Amino acid sequence: MDVSSNERWFAVETLSRNEMTAVLHLERQGFKVFFPRLPVTRRHARKQDTVLAALFPRYVFVCLDLKRDRWRSINSTLGVSSLVMACELPCPVPKGFIEGLAARTRASELVEFDVELQLGDPVQIVDGPLVGSIGVLMRLDEKGRVELLLNLMRTQVRVRLERSVFVGARESFGALEANDPFARNGQPFHPDGGSVRCPFG
Numbered sequence: 001m002d003v004s005s006n007e008r009w010f011a012v013e014t015l016s017r018n019e020m021t022a023v024l025h026l027e028r029q030g031f032k033v034f035f036p037r038l039p040v041t042r043r044h045a046r047k048q049d050t051v052l053a054a055l056f057p058r059y060v061f062v063c064l065d066l067k068r069d070r071w072r073s074i075n076s077t078l079g080v081s082s083l084v085m086a087c088e089l090p091c092p093v094p095k096g097f098i099e100g101l102a103a104r105t106r107a108s109e110l111v112e113f114d115v116e117l118q119l120g121d122p123v124q125i126v127d128g129p130l131v132g133s134i135g136v137l138m139r140l141d142e143k144g145r146v147e148l149l150l151n152l153m154r155t156q157v158r159v160r161l162e163r164s165v166f167v168g169a170r171e172s173f174g175a176l177e178a179n180d181p182f183a184r185n186g187q188p189f190h191p192d193g194g195s196v197r198c199p200f201g
Contacts, residue, residue, distance in 0.1 A: 004065070006067065007063050008065075008095075009064075010061065010062055010071075010084065010090045010092055011061055011084040012060050012062050012074060012084070013058055013082055013083075013084060014060060014080055015079055015080070018080075019035060019079070022060055022078070022079030023060055025078045025080075026080070029073065029077065031063070032062065032063040033060055033061065033062050035109055036055040036061075036111045037053060037054055037109055038052070039051070039053075040052070040053040053131070054132075055124070057131070057132040058081075119137055119140070120137065122134060123148065123168055124166060125161070125165055125166045126166060126167055135149055135150040136149045138158065146166075147159070147161075148161060
């Protein structure tokens with residue numbers, strides 16, 4: 001996923017469950033968009049199916065040259081809430097972060113995580129009521145259950161889950177801190193606006 005020397009990747013917060021709507025309308029305006037997803041198993045009564053879900057719920061990424069592109073039009077795009085801002089300008093994602101994710105994607109921007117987990121690794125929950133939350137792997141046992149440390153409502157909480165409901169994130173989330181003070185209910189990105197420091201460091 002090549003970008004020019006003047007281009008950077010930026011995070012765009014979407015309206016709830018409107019990621020694909022935002023992607024379609026951003027692309028219609030000529031923006032280069034990256035929307036990483038991963039397979040998630042849904043259970044309904046005695047049935048289950050697998051669907052593609054956003055790796056970062058309510059966020060997509062757009063490639064911009066701030067001096068060339070009319071980036072302010074993004075905030076009025078259908079499905080978009082706002083660009084992630086800092087000091088009245090869009091806040092760029094750390095260099096290499098999107099490239100790292102892109103290197104692990106295949107058709108339909110499906111991200112494949114296939115890394116051996118170790119204690120202390122960051123992980124993301126992809127199924128159940130805590131889907132989308134980012135945590136730290138604290139313990140594994142021989143029965144396949146694990147213990148994670150999550151940030152929920154700015155409080156650290158230990159939870160026990162089945163191994164199948166989360167994916168490892170050690171390599172692709174290298175630019176993120178699992179205990180990011182800007183996290184919102186475990187979500188890695190949040191637009192702060194105003195003069196607050198950039199949440200991407």
